[in-house]
Amino acid sequence: MNLLIDDAERVRTLTLNRPAALNAFNEELYDATAEALLAAAEDPEVAVVLLTGAGRAFSAGTDLAEMHARTTDPNFVPGKHGFVGLLDALVDFPKPLVIAVNGLGLGIGATILGFADLALISTSARLKCPFTSLGVAPEAASSLLFPLLLGRQNASWMLLSSEWIDANEAREIGLVRQVCDPDDLLPEATRQARVLAARPISSLVAVKSTITAALRDQIAAARERENACFAELMGGPANIEALTAFAEGREPDFTSLPPGC
Numbered sequence: 001m002n003l004l005i006d007d008a009e010r011v012r013t014l015t016l017n018r019p020a021a022l023n024a025f026n027e028e029l030y031d032a033t034a035e036a037l038l039a040a041a042e043d044p045e046v047a048v049v050l051l052t053g054a055g056r057a058f059s060a061g062t063d064l065a066e067m068h069a070r071t072t073d074p075n076f077v078p079g080k081h082g083f084v085g086l087l088d089a090l091v092d093f094p095k096p097l098v099i100a101v102n103g104l105g106l107g108i109g110a111t112i113l114g115f116a117d118l119a120l121i122s123t124s125a126r127l128k129c130p131f132t133s134l135g136v137a138p139e140a141a142s143s144l145l146f147p148l149l150l151g152r153q154n155a156s157w158m159l160l161s162s163e164w165i166d167a168n169e170a171r172e173i174g175l176v177r178q179v180c181d182p183d184d185l186l187p188e189a190t191r192q193a194r195v196l197a198a199r200p201i202s203s204l205v206a207v208k209s210t211i212t213a214a215l216r217d218q219i220a221a222a223r224e225r226e227n228a229c230f231a232e233l234m235g236g237p238a239n240i241e242a243l244t245a246f247a248e249g250r251e252p253d254f255t256s257l258p259p260g261c
Contacts, residue, residue, distance in 0.1 A: 019055025061107025114145030135238025137229035144222035
């Protein structure tokens with residue numbers, strides 16, 4: 001199973017379970033995670049969702065092999081929800097979402113933190129937003145949420161540089177709340193999730209709603225801008241070079257692209 005689901009003390013733990021692929025999101029995992037969030041939102045026995053990953057990665061982002069197929073294979077069949085459906089589920093999720101970043105997080109494995117109500121990270125974890133190294137644009141309303149969370153310059157570095165940041169830097173700039181030793185991460189995240197889950201669900205939902213309501217229109221507008229830029233760049237010269245380089249196991253060379261790319 002690509003996604004493991006466990007319930008205890010009104011906390012539903014979702015574990016991304018493609019460890020051999022570093023928990024990269026293929027269409028199946030996007031669908032499973034979106035469905036799990038939708039189900040948890042409606043389940044009166046679930047107060048909090050805790051999201052983490054199996055193995056040494058939290059998530060390596062979108063599966064690049066599948067992304068390459070999407071841009072080159074006319075017979076590619078998308079999932080029911082896909083990336084967009086997962087984002088819709090995250091935006092609309094009414095209950096507290098706790099994220100425990102157990103290992104490396106790239107792309108959506110990093111930008112999903114913009115939707116976390118609490119985030120904890122392992123000392124062994126690293127995060128990267130690789131958009132410029134893939135020749136594409138930001139995603140998941142990160143162009144809005146990251147500046148709000150991190151400040152403009154820290155957000156700009158993450159979104160423009162395609163460089164890694166470590167767990168301590170993630171804590172310093174405000175992307176996560178707490179850094180834990182690897183063995184302590186899930187127990188501590190579970191403990192904090194259970195603290196929240198012991199409160200009335202109606203109150204948890206009300207508090208989250210009052211925090212996020214003012215952002216909903218802004219998130220929608222940011223996603224629209226990002227999608228337009230992404231659609232323009234997806235399949236373009238820089239993106240094709242990045243995906244071809246990935247498939248060939250080499251570093252991309254953007255210096256030989258036409259001017260402006």
